[in-house]
Amino acid sequence: MKNDNLKIAVYICHCGGNISDVIDVKRVSQELATYPNVVIGKEYAFMCSSTGQDMVIEDIVKSGINRVVIAACSPALHEATFRGALKRAGINQYLYEHVNIREQASWVHKKDKEGATLKAIALVKAAVEKMARQDELNTIKVPTTQRVAIIGGGIAGMRAAISSAAAGLDVVLIEKQSHLGGKLKRSSAIYPTNETAASVVETLEGLIELNAKIKVFCNAKISSISGFAGNFQINFEFDEAKTEKVEAGVIIIATGFDHYKPYEGEYAYGLSNRVVTLPVFIDIMGTSAEKKLIYDGKTINRIVFVHCVGSRQIDGIDNAQDNGKVNDYCSRVCCSSALFTINKLKDKYPDVDVMDIYSDMRSYGMEHETYYENASKKDILFLRRPLEERPTITPLPDGTFSVKTVDVLTWNEELELIADMIVLVTGMIPNEITDLLEYMKIPRSSDGFIQEVHPKLRPVESANKGIYIAGTALGPMDIIETLQASNTASSKAVALLSQPEIHMDPFVAVVEEDKCSGCGLCPQECSYEGALCMRETDVNGNVKMVASVNQALCVGCGACVAVCPTRAINVAGWTLDQFDAMVEAIAKG
Amino acid sequence: MTQITNNITDVLVIGSGIAGLQSALDIGDSGYNVTIIEKSPSTGGKMISLSKVFPTLDCASCITTPKMAAVLHHPKVKTMTYTEVKAIRKISDGFEVDVEKKPRYVIEEECISCKKCEEACPVYLDDEFEYGLGVKKAISIPFTNAIPQLPVLTESKCIRCGACAKACPKDCIDFLQEPVSMTIKAKAIIAATGYEIVPMGTKKEYSGDTLLNVISSLQSERLLAPHGPYGKVLRPSDGKIPDNIAYVQCASSRDKSIDVPYCSRVCCMYAIKQAMLLAGALPLAEITIYYMDIRAFGKGYEQFYAQARAMGICFVKAKVAKISEDTEHNPILRIDRQEDGSKPQDQTHDLVILSQGILPTRKDFFGLDVALNEYGFIQSAAPTLSPALTNIDGFFVCGVARGPKDIPDTIMEAGSAAMEAVNYIKGKM
Amino acid sequence: MTIDNNKVITEQIKTMNAQKGPVSKELLEYYKETQKVQKQILETIKETQKTVPEIAAQTKIASEIVLWHLTAMKKYGKVEPILAKSGYLKYVAMHTEAKA
């Protein structure tokens, strides 16, 4: 269905006055009605309404319309709506062009009605020219492997494995350490449920062991990841010398986080054994004797907690990290975790004095606020420092510490405290997974954690389709949040693999083989491994080298298009011939 | 394309805010049938009424409408708006849910959303979509980007002049329309019932229900929205463009005296976001945020907070003891600074926004004995491993119905609840 | 609207009145008051643009009520605000045919 027998219908939407108050919609539709190849030119109050859509469908069915142009709001809002209408009318949904005359015309040219109308006419003509050169396009269907590969066997990975397997998918769980459970294995009680971490991990392990659909590989090191949504291949070594190749339709990254490790001298860290991080202190508390807190051979009577170590850092005040940047983000869980721990500490050792230096207390969870309140009741001395001030901690010759800090509640006075143990409330940092991210072509956010495709509405989806992220690989989260995130990641996996084929948009590079001269310029422009290569092909009985596209890997950027001397390669739906014609129509007006 | 057969569905989702929309989409995408019951005339919940969202500053409407549209067009999802759940009964293989579709007094299949009825109607009313700041007609389409685009007649305020019916080009006004009841059988239910904000008068000292220029955070969302009631940020008492605006944080959270002892989690961030938007809309305005702790704990939030400080938004650590007003309706805040230990002082502003906390919408679940926590939010039965589970087999929860949270956290819970529901149904098959 | 439908509507309204009793006095009062106030406001800004306090002073109607009505009339295209950077917006009546 090339240019012969074109029957294009053009509709101009009033958008209930949003457009028609500025643009003379009648004039636009009338002018277009007589334009070459256009057989219908109409305007209507709301094209997106079911009546509007029905009108389009009726015209297609009754008048044999085979291309549709609608000028209305942004395509972001209704392009899919009208494609759906074409589909329902029984014609190819891509024989449709959406012209934006609201956000990009009527709303911005309110005071220039004539200009806006002329602009609308030119834009709609351009769209008609585009449609005159539009072929049917078809959704690309990629068969899928009904298996999920999960990288990381901490609680996030384990939870995702259990959910995905329950939904009927095969699961391969790949863990670099010798055991599952990740960081949680080591810590003791967890908030808010007060369960032991070990019990949570054991429960998950039990469920995994019982499930024949889940295969676990420990001591694994991934050496390569290739493929695309529906068909990934992961190669890894495990148990020393064994190698394994796994095919999976979806990858879930559950690589977790690392604890921030203070540098030597940061709040006296490394200068004394009795300056410890919160995770270490939680371990100490888990095994310490009753009645008296003895650590490093000394009875501990006064402890100072310092919040935001390695978090909420400020350029120019704090030292940059290895990546050259400060950790300017909040680690989310540390305030609540510190308060939870302080309460435990006071319950176990009521006589230990606790001082807590913070800037904002971020005990945001419903139950977490009670930790704060309970701690306050237990005579914890909370000292609030201004955001930019840092406490100074100096080890004293007698083994105690001098802690100097500014307290906003007392006229910003500098106070000196003496303590015999310091707990640095350290935050979370991203795990070192640079290789993995490179294999998968996934970017990091400015905080170094994995970047989601949209932080608001698509928080577990990566930029690479078919790869989802569970838990703290995304950023700091507590245990419940981690498990919710991993459940959501598996929900995406189940949705993607719910059909034996994945359906993808057809806007990828297409080669007209008879036009291809085999010059080989285009693959050099392509940044996507495997997406475009030269291949010996039989073209109309003539075997020659032509460009060949792997549609599942092509992202449709068009880098190849610009260098083709014969215009043999184009992005489907966005061809150069179409753009030339559109520019021509615009220039003519 | 699968059409849902009569009143039988796999999963019934109560509520079509972002939590309900997302869980319905996830379940539908996984190949199961979903029915959404929404009591309001449009889907979209609270999110569709917001201005922009933190920290991306995406326009809330622009990112919500596609979800609303996706749900509307999803072959596996059926949405019933302006429909209330009346009763839920647990039966052996799921639930029986009695619902009642309220009359719009409009023949829905006929309506072309042309708004002629609304134009013709002579009765002006407070618009609940604008949280009282805007005005609607006794018959009106709920808001610009409502889905579905169907008008609703507020029958109790109709003067029966017939103007709407006369204006309707399709004769689809029906004053005698009656509620329609039906019973839906569902294998599982997801409660995505969201939240209400704490009513403005709750904290007596703030007189939020009587002072004209003391407004709620949701009202200020509307002031800032591109399609807001005034088209510009104005204060309600006299339409002045405010140039000295204050936010009172924890105005009804972390406060035992009003039985909201918990942190509402979103107020710090929405106040910062609104302050930034205000600074953009009113470059000359002074904007102060009175706060106790700034809880910018989500991804990218701390950086957003830093950006706000760099923009010159003034953050003052202070408790607000009392709010009154002068003869010009300028609110006067009695503030107790926490930073320099000075005595309480009075600060006058043009406009004050109370960062209202979050309350659960429901205390009862339609006859179903759903366990709630001490604050009235739905209690998780397995809070660590399966937070979406409730005490009732097959009844799941997500989003703010389970406790205050922001949009990304809500989306995470929606997906999680969808996963649990899908696996629950699968386990029973 | 078709003539047939005109009858239907008249019948429907009759039925409503019979079933529910007449429209309440309070509602009718409220309706008349809003009509009156809007007319009054439009009158004051027919020729010259004015701010909310100016209209309030002239009409002796509380300024928050003036704003409420201007909001309504702006939404339904009867007045237009003139944008300002600070202080007060001025409103002017749109010179279109008044709707019946």
Place this chain on the structure above:
Amino acid sequence: MTESVRPKILIITTNHSSYPGANAVGQARLAYDSNTYILRVPDPVMFPEEFYLNAFEKGIGGIIIMSSGSDCPYEGAYPRLSARIQNVYNKMKAKNMDINRLKLTTICTVCTESFLKEVANMEQVVSK
């Protein structure tokens, strides 16, 4: 302000950033002149050098390429694009054309102010 023969400005926007950015200008009800025509592309990297020269030949007054810059979702596209535009500049110089008629810039989804600035600048160039 409707002098009808104003030179036309072609604005090339990307699906990912500047097209939604142009929408944001509309959503904020900001205003710019109507001699502006927005084309949407996956990425302007697809246009060969001749595309721009042909457009000028057809009568387009100015072209603003609003790329996604460092936010570009496509690997390697931006460096390729800017190198290509450099070549176009060279060709324009050879033809004695004002190179200010072609502008490569970066516009994000919410860059409303910069959008207006770029348009205003180009208006000045084409009105000369």
